[in-house]
Amino acid sequence: MADLAKDLHTEHMVMNMGPSHPVTHGTVKFMVTLDGETIVDLKTNIGYLHRGFEKMCENGTWEQVMPYTDRLNYVSPLINNVGYALAVEKLIDIDVPDRCKYIRVIASELARISDHYTNIAAGGLELGAFTAFLYFVEARELVWDLIEMLTGGRVTSNYVRIGGLKNDIPDGFKEKTQDVFRRCRELWTDIHKLLTKNRIFIDRVRGVGTMPPDEAIAYGFTGPCLRASGVLYDVRKAHPYLVYDLMDFDIPIGENGDNFDRYLVRMEEINQSMRIVEQALEKMPKGPINVDMPQYRWQAKNDVYNKIESLIFHFKTVTEGIKPPPGEIYLAVEGGNGELGFYLVSDGSGKPYKCRVRPPCFPLTAAMPRMVKGGFLADIIPTFDMINMIGGECDR
Amino acid sequence: MEANVTLKKICDRFPDSVVETHSYRGDDTAVVKKDDILKICQFLRDDKELLYNFMMDLTAVDYLGTEPRFEIVYHLYSLQYNRRVRIKAKVSESDCSIDSIVSLWIAADWFEREAYDLYGIIFKGHPELKRILLYDGFEGHPLRKDYPIKKRQPLIGPTN
Numbered sequence: 001m002a003d004l005a006k007d008l009h010t011e012h013m014v015m016n017m018g019p020s021h022p023v024t025h026g027t028v029k030f031m032v033t034l035d036g037e038t039i040v041d042l043k044t045n046i047g048y049l050h051r052g053f054e055k056m057c058e059n060g061t062w063e064q065v066m067p068y069t070d071r072l073n074y075v076s077p078l079i080n081n082v083g084y085a086l087a088v089e090k091l092i093d094i095d096v097p098d099r100c101k102y103i104r105v106i107a108s109e110l111a112r113i114s115d116h117y118t119n120i121a122a123g124g125l126e127l128g129a130f131t132a133f134l135y136f137v138e139a140r141e142l143v144w145d146l147i148e149m150l151t152g153g154r155v156t157s158n159y160v161r162i163g164g165l166k167n168d169i170p171d172g173f174k175e176k177t178q179d180v181f182r183r184c185r186e187l188w189t190d191i192h193k194l195l196t197k198n199r200i201f202i203d204r205v206r207g208v209g210t211m212p213p214d215e216a217i218a219y220g221f222t223g224p225c226l227r228a229s230g231v232l233y234d235v236r237k238a239h240p241y242l243v244y245d246l247m248d249f250d251i252p253i254g255e256n257g258d259n260f261d262r263y264l265v266r267m268e269e270i271n272q273s274m275r276i277v278e279q280a281l282e283k284m285p286k287g288p289i290n291v292d293m294p295q296y297r298w299q300a301k302n303d304v305y306n307k308i309e310s311l312i313f314h315f316k317t318v319t320e321g322i323k324p325p326p327g328e329i330y331l332a333v334e335g336g337n338g339e340l341g342f343y344l345v346s347d348g349s350g351k352p353y354k355c356r357v358r359p360p361c362f363p364l365t366a367a368m369p370r371m372v373k374g375g376f377l378a379d380i381i382p383t384f385d386m387i388n389m390i391g392g393e394c395d396r
Numbered sequence: 397m398e399a400n401v402t403l404k405k406i407c408d409r410f411p412d413s414v415v416e417t418h419s420y421r422g423d424d425t426a427v428v429k430k431d432d433i434l435k436i437c438q439f440l441r442d443d444k445e446l447l448y449n450f451m452m453d454l455t456a457v458d459y460l461g462t463e464p465r466f467e468i469v470y471h472l473y474s475l476q477y478n479r480r481v482r483i484k485a486k487v488s489e490s491d492c493s494i495d496s497i498v499s500l501w502i503a504a505d506w507f508e509r510e511a512y513d514l515y516g517i518i519f520k521g522h523p524e525l526k527r528i529l530l531y532d533g534f535e536g537h538p539l540r541k542d543y544p545i546k547k548r549q550p551l552i553g554p555t556n
Contacts, residue, residue, distance in 0.1 A: 046529065047527075047529040052538060054539055055539060220501065327421065328425075329420070330453070330480070341452060343453060358453040365506075
């Protein structure tokens with residue numbers, strides 16, 4: 001039989017996957033060159049969700065950028081909000097009140113939990129584990145209930161403000177969080193039982209899409225995918241922002257850098273994020289949530305209506321935008337997928353001169369060919385799931 | 397000043413290449429001559445006391461009206477020493493090109509393509525310099541400051 005096959009005339013087949021394929025969630029196109037079922041070459045085409053984020057930012061005020069950041073990584077928009085606000089605050093040199101820092105940590109971690117839920121749920125779904133999807137989507141709905149309670153929105157929250165927050169934590173938030181986390185932990189255990197030792201799941205993800213640590217660094221990996229390769233780098237620990245240095249949490253790392261480790265790292269990060277939220281709710285001090293700098297942060301509505309100075313500042317900041325001093329800064333926060341960096345340039349006017357986002361899933365998507373070449377066509381699915389490419393963030 | 401080790405080292409090593417340095421809001425920045433970008437990056441990556449192994453970000457800024465017009469901005473990170481540095485190189489409009497650093501960090505591949513796509517900077521030695529976020533056949537580079545915000549270029553189906 002082998003001799004017979006040797007003489008057969010075979011040739012490679014080029015196939016398009018996407019841009020609208022069930023597993024390429026986030027509109028990306030793969031041009032796969034196949035030898036039978038083995039991937040010989042893969043080319044990734046992105047840009048289907050490009051909407052000119054930077055150009056839009058450059059033509060709005062600094063505050064008008066905030067809703068655009070919601071649409072970057074739309075699975076964890078609160079982290080984008082926090083990252084952008086921190087970047088502008090670094091540019092202006094604002095130190096927000098302690099209570100605001102704690103609430104931002106809570107918001108970021110809730111967003112991270114929902115990000116990881118979505119990723120694992122969708123990953124399970126695409127490998128045929130529909131039950132896992134339903135369970136984690138239930139958990140995500142519960143976390144979104146919390147986010148809704150806090151911000152008023154479920155997906156595009158637009159909650160953080162430069163120099164503060166839209167509103168304080170509502171009454172009963174702590175009790176509600178305890179209830180939600182109790183149920184989420186049950187669901188986490190169910191998922192753990194359904195997937196972590198599931199033979200079918202393990203066969204699909206273990207040893208697939210492996211990335212050795214040195215290559216992961218060279219490709220610019222950050223976040224769970226880098227940590228799955230065994231490299232200990234988390235912005236929350238390396239450059240602690242807000243009050244992460246006061247929180248007690250662990251950073252899980254993997255050993256093999258394959259998709260299974262990426263899954264395990266994310267599963268553990270969910271637990272660690274819950275720990276952070278609980279600690280932050282416990283330790284949170286009382287006090288204001290906004291800085292008292294009327295040229296940058298709006299005053300309370302009551303003051304705006306009743307005091308002439310507040311009204312003037314409100315009018316100036318709304319019509320002309322806030323005016324950070326000229327300069328440039330780079331600030332990174334730990335997003336759901338890795339290092340979410342903002343590089344801002346101000347020329348002293350009311351509009352950003354440059355508002356660059358370093359999208360964490362951009363280098364991950366760029367490494368797709370490296371991760372799947374030589375594997376089977378079906379391996380694209382778990383690998384692409386576990387790098388968690390988010391179109392809104394990758395294409396901007 | 398532990399934080400300024402990087403700037404001091406590259407100033408000592410490449411006195412003729414470094415145009416200026418500053419540390420605004422704690423961000424160490426070195427502006428270097430564009431012809432020396434490759435060897436400076438190589439030094440930053442390989443020197444035992446620096447080891448900038450992450451090419452975190454690469455982008456360009458258009459300072460329309462000044463000469464040289466563009467600035468290419470590199471953000472590097474050293475895992476070993478937990479340091480960041482920003483390297484900038486100025487590129488003029490008439491010679492809108494700079495050496496590619498893909499040979500040092502493979503991560504630069506897509507970032508350079510993006511800068512080419514949106515700003516029209518040519519990265520010499522890049523293995524496959526073509527548009528990434530926009531489609532082939534798009535005219536102009538939209539993040540240039542002289543590209544009108546309201547200009548529309550609808551893509552009506554493939555031309556082939």
